[in-house]
Amino acid sequence: MEDNTLVYQALGHFTLKTAHQQIETEAGNLILIRKNQLGELTKVPTDGIGYQTIVIRLKEDLLRQIALEEQLDIKEKYTGEGAMLIKGNDFMHAFFQSLLPYVRNPEKKITTSIGMLKVKEAVYLLLDMLPELKTFLFDFSEPHKIDLEKFMVTNYHYNIPVEQFARLTGRSLAGFKRDFQKIFGMPPRQWLLERRLIEAKHLIGKNLKPSSIYLELGFESLSHFSHAFKKKYGSAPTEWLPQS
Template structure:
């Protein structure tokens, strides 16, 4: 999740917004449980789009890239409570409870959790921490809240054991397909490597073989080419696309675009019926 308020360090987060916000780059490194208190939460990855509204819960598998849209509804502010289920804590639970770690999980990466009185009561118990964020909370309390959430989940849905206790590394996946689907996410090359199941050195080596250039160079070229297509073919404004294509600022995007194509992106917008050919 991006920039929520941290209630219990590294474990419990709270997001509160009065206007819509879109976070283009979200590297969801840890397995995460989200309760939607109010408003609508939408997550879009390369393979799916999933939404939830007030009272719904979503379990998100680790190691994903996604675009998050947070939208207030019906005059209410947007509010979510997020529990981060980090691998070290899940491993400790698996050892404490003698839970056998099975094969790599290959089911859906994001699961809407059915309504459940016990989970609802659990999140109600979390609200005091949200309302009193300045109170001193020990690390032990954070671990207890994670354990409670995990026990409730596997008690309600035993099949989630494979989801929660999958500690395997990502399989080495099709690098070319993955990069064409995810080039617009502005994350470090190291994270691209991890998500494709490679070491950084292996990622760079495979990338050079497939694309004939270094990852950073290819990403820049791919993003600029896509920007030109969107401006030329779909009449998109530069200010509306630069963030979605992984550029950190409009100034950087405009400079890079002009350097590659000889004109600023605002000069590239065509009048109806005109052509660059």
């Protein structure tokens, strides 16, 4: 999630899991997610009703515009949690109800001007509910260089481009590759493949089927996973399953 993101749960059950948090929400509540982080989303429909969320990306250029209009000068850096659960109120429920016709009729695309107005309305409603969100929303400082080794060991299983890993660790692509080589002794793509295959072998040894783990480990397809695994370990992943 490169932008601050607001998620409204209309139907069903939603779980967000990051390296440091797990938040679950039911229909009627919201989750506000901090920019520049990775997370796993689990979506479970309600029996007989279904599943529906509305997701609003709070892009930085729009937030900067609001900060200028409101003459907000936020000097402190946000240091709180990466995501927070927010209980919806009547005003927020009414706001999202106004968006449902666009969700239910995707062919009626929302115009850019209306879309911008709606996003601004969401921001003002959030600030009205929780004024302390100013620091969360209007911290425009660049992501600092975080601990690269710790970040990669925690997040290697996410299937995202190397360029995005670089941005999330506060580095240019060239700087990321240079720092990565110093820490791990190999290029990022090679290390990611090695690390995922090592974990795959460990999980298969615990009797987890390859078809149940390849996506969670960042592989795009089962065939890609099986080919890479066989190339490294000499036989197909199913052959490493414990004998019953």
